[in-house]
Amino acid sequence: MNEAYRYFLIFLGALLIYNILLIRFIALCPLIGVSTQVETSIGMAMSVLFVMTMATTASWVAWNYILEPLGVGEFLYIPVFILIIASLVQFTEMFIKKVSPPLYRAMGIYLPLITTNCAVLAAATEAVKPGFLKLNVAYHFSLPEALIYTIGVALGFGLVLIVFACIRERLETSPVPHAFKGAPIAFIIAACLSLAFMGFANLLGL
C-alpha cells in the first residue's frame, strides 16, 4: 500500500469511520457536559487535541522503550498511560488557567476530568498497544502513524463536539418537552447524528 494513502486511511478511519463519539460512543461525559456552549466546546476540543497528541507520543515512547523491552507491558500499560495522561492534564490545566481564566471557569470540572476521559486513554492504547486497533490497516503503529491516528481521533472528537454544541445552542430557545430538556435531548441528537455517521461504515473497505 502506498505510504501516503495509508496515512490518509488511518486519518480518515479515526476521524469519521470509527468516530470516537458517534460510532464508538466513547467519551460521552464531555459530549453531554461541555457541549452547551460553542466557545467552551472549542476550548475542550483544543485541549483534548493537545493532551491526546502528547499522551500518545509519551505512551508510545514508554511502551516501545520501557514497557515492552522489560516485558511488563501487558499488565502495567494502564497505570503507566494513566500516569502520563494525568500529568499532561495537570500541565494543560495550569496553562489554561494562566492564559484564559474565563475558559478555565467555563470548562469547570470537565478540564481535570480529561484525566479520566476515556477517549484519551482509548486513543493512546489503540495507537500504541498492538492488537487494540479496529482499523485493519496495521497491527502495530510506528510513531508517525500513531500520531496521525491520534490527531484523527482528536479532530473527530472536536468536530462532533462543536457541531453538537451548535445544535444544542440552537435548541436553547425551542420548546423541547420538559421531560426531554438537557441530557435526554442531547442523547437523542447524538443518536440522530450517529445515524447519519453510519453512512460512512465500511467506507473504502475500512
Next chain:
Amino acid sequence: MPEKQPDSELEKEQEAGVEPDEARAESRLLNIGVSPHIRDSSTTAGIMGWVIVALLPITAYGIYMGGVSAAIVVAMSILGAVATEAVIQRLRHEPVTVNDLSAVLTGLLLGLTLPPELPFWMPLLGGIVAIALGKQVFGGLGHNIFNPALVGRAVLFVSYSKYMTTSYLFSPKAPVFASQSIKSINAITTATPLAAQGLVRKDELTVAASRYYGPLLVGNPWGCIGEVSAVLILVGLAILLYKGLVDWRIPVCYVGTVVVLSWILGMDPLFAALAGGLLFGACFMATDYVTNPMTAWGKVIFAVGCGIVTTVLRFYSNLPEGVMFAILLMNGFTPLIDRYVKPVPYGVRAMRRAQAAAEAEQAGEAA
C-alpha cells in the same frame, strides 16, 4: 414589574394544565423576531399544501407503478405521522395542529422514499418515529434539527435493511427475481435497484448508462415509490420554484456537485443525476425549510456538502446510494453553518462602498 405579568400568568396557566388559548393568541400578536419583517398572507397550511400538490404527480405515478402495496405504504406512513402528531400534541396539552398539513407532508415524503413492497407496519412505524423522534421531541414544527422524514427512513433502513434493500425486487413490474420470495434471499448488499441491475459497476456504466436514460426519466420500475420518474420530480420542482417555495440554489448546487464529481470519477454524468434517490432528495428533502441554513451562501455550502458526501458514499462505500445519509449529516452541520455564515446587515454594503470611494478619493488627492 408590569411587563413580567403576562409571562407569569402564562406559566401559572401552564402549570395548572389549562390550555392557555388566550395567552397564546396574545403571544402571536407579540411575535418577536429579527428584522426586517414582511407581512404576508401565506400560512403554514398553504405552503405545505403546495408542496403536497407538487408531490402529487410523482405519488400518483409511483402508486400506479408499484401497485396496491405502494398505496398502502404511502397511506400507512401518512397515518403514522398524523396520528403521532395528534397524540403527542394532545399529551402535551397543546393545540393539535394536524390541520397545518406538515405531518401529512412528512408522512408523504417518508412513504415516497420507501420501496413499494413493505409489510404494512413498517411505514407505520417509520411515520411514528419520524414525527416523535424527528420532530416533536425537539419542540414541534420549526424546531427540528434533522429532516423528520429522513430520520424515519434512516431508522427503518438500519433496523430492517433486508426489507429496505431487497423488497423492491418483488414489486409487480420489476423483472428481477420475481419468482423467488423475500425469505429465500438472505442479503443483497445494495440499497437501490439500480445497483442490483449491475449498473453501478463503473466499467460497465460508461458504456451502458445511456440505455437507462429512458426508464429513469419516465418510468423506472426498480426504485422507491418516489423515484419512478425523473420528469415528474422535475415537474414537482417546477411547481415549487414557480410558487417561490424553495430556493433554487439547493437542488442546483446539490445535483451539480454530484454530476461534476461523478464525471471526474468516470461515471456517466447524466446517469449520476438521474439514478437513485438524488433528484428526489435534492428537490424535496434537502430543501426543507427548517433543516437547511438561512443565508444564500449557507445554502450553497449545505448543498455542495450534500453533493460531496453523496458522491463519496456512492463510489467508496458499500452503500450504492448516499443521499439519505448525506442530507442527514448536513442537517446536523446546519447550525454550525448558520453560526459562521451570517447575512450582511442592511446598509453595510452601501456603507463599505461609500468608505471605499472616500478612501480612493483621499488617495487620489494625496497623489
